[in-house]
Amino acid sequence: ALRQNTSKQPKLSQSSFSLRSHTCGELCSSHVDEEVTLCGWIQYLRQDLFVILRDFSGLVQILIPQDESKSELKNAFLGLTVESVIMVKGRVRRRPEGQENKKMSTGEIEVCAESMEVLNTCRKLPFEIKEFVKKSEVLRMQYRYLDLRSPRMQYNLRLRSQMVMKMREYLCNLHGFVDVETPTLFKRTPGGAKEFVVPTGDPGKFYSLPQSPQQFKQLLMVAGIDRYFQLARCYRDEGSKPDRQPEFTQVDIEISFVDQAGVMSLIEGLVHYSWPEDKGQINVPFPSMTYEEAMRDYGVDKPDTRFGMKLVDVTTAFQGTQIEFIKDALLKPGGCIQAICVPEGTVRTESVDSDSNVPTVYVAPVRADGSLKSPLSRLLSDTAKQQLLQMAQANAGDLIFITAGPLENVRPLLGKLRLQCAELLECYGVPVRDPSVFHFLWVVDFPLFLPKEDDPEMLESAHHPFTAPVPEDAHLLYTQPHKVRGQHYDLVLNGCEIGGGSIRPLCPFFSVLLVIRDVIAFPKSFRGHDLMSHAPDFVSEEDLKPYHISVVWPRHGGFNLRMPFKNLMIRSFLPIEWPASRE
Amino acid sequence: ALRQNTSKQPKLSQSSFSLRSHTCGELCSSHVDEEVTLCGWIQYLRQDLFVILRDFSGLVQILIPQDESKSELKNAFLGLTVESVIMVKGRVRRRPEGQENKKMSTGEIEVCAESMEVLNTCRKLPFEIKEFVKKSEVLRMQYRYLDLRSPRMQYNLRLRSQMVMKMREYLCNLHGFVDVETPTLFKRTPGGAKEFVVPTGDPGKFYSLPQSPQQFKQLLMVAGIDRYFQLARCYRDEGSKPDRQPEFTQVDIEISFVDQAGVMSLIEGLVHYSWPEDKGQINVPFPSMTYEEAMRDYGVDKPDTRFGMKLVDVTTAFQGTQIEFIKDALLKPGGCIQAICVPEGTVRTESVDSDSNVPTVYVAPVRADGSLKSPLSRLLSDTAKQQLLQMAQANAGDLIFITAGPLENVRPLLGKLRLQCAELLECYGVPVRDPSVFHFLWVVDFPLFLPKEDDPEMLESAHHPFTAPVPEDAHLLYTQPHKVRGQHYDLVLNGCEIGGGSIRPLCPFFSVLLVIRDVIAFPKSFRGHDLMSHAPDFVSEEDLKPYHISVVWPRHGGFNLRMPFKNLMIRSFLPIEWPASRE
Numbered sequence A, B: 001a002l003r004q005n006t007s008k009q010p011k012l013s014q015s016s017f018s019l020r021s022h023t024c025g026e027l028c029s030s031h032v033d034e035e036v037t038l039c040g041w042i043q044y045l046r047q048d049l050f051v052i053l054r055d056f057s058g059l060v061q062i063l064i065p066q067d068e069s070k071s072e073l074k075n076a077f078l079g080l081t082v083e084s085v086i087m088v089k090g091r092v093r094r095r096p097e098g099q100e101n102k103k104m105s106t107g108e109i110e111v112c113a114e115s116m117e118v119l120n121t122c123r124k125l126p127f128e129i130k131e132f133v134k135k136s137e138v139l140r141m142q143y144r145y146l147d148l149r150s151p152r153m154q155y156n157l158r159l160r161s162q163m164v165m166k167m168r169e170y171l172c173n174l175h176g177f178v179d180v181e182t183p184t185l186f187k188r189t190p191g192g193a194k195e196f197v198v199p200t201g202d203p204g205k206f207y208s209l210p211q212s213p214q215q216f217k218q219l220l221m222v223a224g225i226d227r228y229f230q231l232a233r234c235y236r237d238e239g240s241k242p243d244r245q246p247e248f249t250q251v252d253i254e255i256s257f258v259d260q261a262g263v264m265s266l267i268e269g270l271v272h273y274s275w276p277e278d279k280g281q282i283n284v285p286f287p288s289m290t291y292e293e294a295m296r297d298y299g300v301d302k303p304d305t306r307f308g309m310k311l312v313d314v315t316t317a318f319q320g321t322q323i324e325f326i327k328d329a330l331l332k333p334g335g336c337i338q339a340i341c342v343p344e345g346t347v348r349t350e351s352v353d354s355d356s357n358v359p360t361v362y363v364a365p366v367r368a369d370g371s372l373k374s375p376l377s378r379l380l381s382d383t384a385k386q387q388l389l390q391m392a393q394a395n396a397g398d399l400i401f402i403t404a405g406p407l408e409n410v411r412p413l414l415g416k417l418r419l420q421c422a423e424l425l426e427c428y429g430v431p432v433r434d435p436s437v438f439h440f441l442w443v444v445d446f447p448l449f450l451p452k453e454d455d456p457e458m459l460e461s462a463h464h465p466f467t468a469p470v471p472e473d474a475h476l477l478y479t480q481p482h483k484v485r486g487q488h489y490d491l492v493l494n495g496c497e498i499g500g501g502s503i504r505p506l507c508p509f510f511s512v513l514l515v516i517r518d519v520i521a522f523p524k525s526f527r528g529h530d531l532m533s534h535a536p537d538f539v540s541e542e543d544l545k546p547y548h549i550s551v552v553w554p555r556h557g558g559f560n561l562r563m564p565f566k567n568l569m570i571r572s573f574l575p576i577e578w579p580a581s582r583e
Helices: A068-078 A137-142 A151-174 A214-222 A260-274 A291-298 A324-331 A345-349 A382-391 A407-427 A471-476 A541-547 B068-078 B137-142 B151-174 B214-222 B260-274 B291-298 B324-331 B345-349 B382-391 B407-427 B471-476 B541-547
Strands: A035-046 A050-055 A058-063 A085-094 A109-120 A196-199 A205-209 A227-235 A247-255 A288-290 A335-342 A399-406 A440-444 A449-451 A459-461 A488-493 A496-502 A509-514 A549-551 B035-046 B050-055 B058-063 B085-094 B109-120 B196-199 B205-209 B227-235 B247-255 B288-290 B335-342 B399-406 B440-444 B449-451 B459-461 B488-493 B496-502 B509-514 B549-551
Touching: A035 A058, A035 A109, A050 A085, A058 A085, A068 A109, A151 A227, A151 A247, A151 A260, A151 B151, A196 B196, A196 B541, A214 A227, A214 A247, A247 A260, A260 A440, A260 A488, A260 A496, A288 A291, A291 A407, A291 A440, A324 A335, A324 A399, A335 A407, A382 A399, A399 A407, A541 A549, A541 B196, B035 B058, B035 B109, B050 B085, B058 B085, B068 B109, B151 B227, B151 B247, B151 B260, B214 B227, B214 B247, B247 B260, B260 B440, B260 B488, B260 B496, B288 B291, B291 B407, B291 B440, B324 B335, B324 B399, B335 B407, B382 B399, B399 B407, B541 B549
Parallel strands: A058 A109, A288 A440, B058 B109, B288 B440
Antiparallel strands: A035 A050, A035 A085, A050 A058, A085 A109, A196 A205, A227 A247, A247 A509, A335 A399, A440 A488, A449 A459, A488 A496, A496 A509, A549 B549, B035 B050, B035 B085, B050 B058, B085 B109, B196 B205, B227 B247, B247 B509, B335 B399, B440 B488, B449 B459, B488 B496, B496 B509
């Protein structure tokens, strides 16, 4: 190929510098009569007459020459196996009338092959590269380089690349942020239990792989880089937690001389600017909700607001009840009774038990006449039942879940139930959460401190110790610290926390996570294994010598019993107490 | 601050979302009479009348109000210490006539302070934040966050961010490359002695930190991502080598369906597009030179072509010599005599011995009458001396270095001497290598195999085993492998290898290094230490337990004697043999 003039080019070219003249998918009727060179993978052969060639951009039909003089070329084509890589030269022509394929973006044309070179031959594959061929997750991961050939993965990886590029344009070119790389070989944080260690040649000395560039970005603010960002690789050794990668990337932002509203506008602009066109328009500013509102209505600090089924306090309906355990629950500090109502929940879930693949749920339906079909029913007065139905806004055919206990336990339990009901309904084909809709939501006014998990009498930082309190709450710091709100705010998308930030004295920051498995080219399994390369792997004692470490083999074989927590088995609608309070 | 409308903005704004209205450095006479808010660091106070305020963009003069009614504000200013952080509101005014400062970009104006808030107070610093204050490297690294405040480091970090952004625009937006992240927790490469290991919770199992995304990018080509790039974090455990960081970043590129010329054009375009405007125009295509030419003329495969002093073969001048050791050298396989001539070398280096800070060099000058002032002189015939002077193109006052031995030893030795002469001359104020000039150079046609370092009878891959041979040399692979040229090519800038690539079957790649210390925000010392955080550091046995490893303490204290190789002590111009041939 001639050395091309590479000075500033105005437009995207996917075939610059290349042996190909065009990509497969870009060919259309405007290319008719053009001589083209294509490189790609054999999708399939058809009727000994056509080869369907694929590259990342799409498919195109190659016509195999049929006349005797070209029998050698014809035979070469017929000898091809699917997924082999070839280079084809040929001329584009309009397909004969009636043979157009409207389902194919290149369906108006085909390429009459004039020569062909096999660049690589493919032997039998472990699975076909077709979207509709279902593969097990393990098989996909084991042959990730083949799995990545699927149109969905090709789309995902390109989408991620483009979104990240737009984010960089927004931060760097429009708002003067400086992209600074910070080290990943760092010093261990005291108490940093989730940090991987990296032994070095100095006996007993280790680096650690940091969980975030937290310290470095604060130092950069101190250093006067007052607008910093980085797509930062982060590491977290969480053992075998599902949906957690041991390494992941986040858009890490820190900016001096700004307040919370400023950072929120910045992030809204970032999302708006980098949002993919084919996902539809999103509107800014995003709605916001306080932590207290989120917990009150959704039982969770990252509510999925695409659907209702909000939590309702029905304590008053049980005022003066004689049911012992409800009375007991109400007497405890924070005791309350709350409910969620699943519209048409009985209609849809009557057959739950018959399908063993779905978690068993004993339903507590509202009968057609409005009465409750439940063992609780005979223990409640008619007035109470009426009140309950009214408060829960329950209609015939609906399903009510009721929980009694301390407020801080009841809310998260119903919050989880709410999501599981949505999942269950979707299993039965009831659309609850529209996957094509994107509900962005700010959750603000987080408490600065929360009770310690292992010692609820003590408080600890809800997020990290660098969050500043909301100024009007600062006077409560030493008297009622649990009431102090922090200048921390999360960005939630469809029930997932996708980013979080806080105001520190002078240095607000924000991080957005990019850890969605299907946009990671080579993810680890939930045990942190790379099923393709079999990392992590054994290392010989010889290889460990330079690091002055040796393996301490456990005396007994280990056995891990993992308790899957995702699908709670709900066996009764009767008041369920949160496990913690049983202790 | 009001939530701003953040939809697509056309222009760079450095103060968007911010409490400041302007940056310090952008203010000029067009802002006169405007009310501004500035945030920055106190550079210094002058005459109790002015505060010089600094941010990344520059300096601006703040006028402290002098009238009695504002004595409180005045006192607040006078109580400030340098490097404290403040926010100032005030009005821009033109400086009184005669008080303009032409050396200052904001020197036409000043800001009359109306209010001021101290955001952070600075106590005594370990050194002043001024360019002219010389600091030791250790002190700079220990207080890196202060060192980064210097205008030079602020410029460097911003320059790097902008160059990298331009590279991404070129690759992603103009040429359809996909930015794909690959894992850094990988499986250990067999024999990968320079890979850090990362212990995991599985007893005896380790990840490793890869030296490059080599395997992953090849898999991405297989996966049909036919244009890949990544700013890849790479790790290399090289112990205590100077100028090597244990982690560094390279622009990693891989492209399918392309030849060597295509990749070279791509890279030229990349450098041209991302080259900073203030460094002057660079021209493409870059000149290229074969490996053999580079070794012949410069004694090195990454020649600095900014200056001459090329190697000259002077063997014929010594034909029929009676000098024993030269006769011996010539009899050995590949034996030759080569020289470099340092123009005016005697004039400049006569005083070498008097300065003990500079490596000692015994000079072999050409006298004013053209005769050689050297112990060798009396052993050479007049004809030979004449021939030598002519071949070396030596004039009166020049200095000639002569070396005898096998070609493969003589060339690299003179190559090193050539660079050391340049360094030495520059110590004496003779400009040799213009630092403002950028000589890009391709070095091509590398040999596919080179003799093994520890066993010169055997051959090993010169670069890596995935390099394809030059097609016209392929027939020599099994008969004369040392003659086979590989499709490998390096990009050299002013004598530094800044990138390298090779053609593999189908998958050319290219990497460009970004490891220049002064564009890394937080570099490690040459022993791999972070002088700021003191990483790596000791980790308690308790913390190592989850990783099933323990430290093996060396029985005796260790002692490393490092042999500095950078500045060879050259005690004679007499034939110096390459250390290897002494064995």
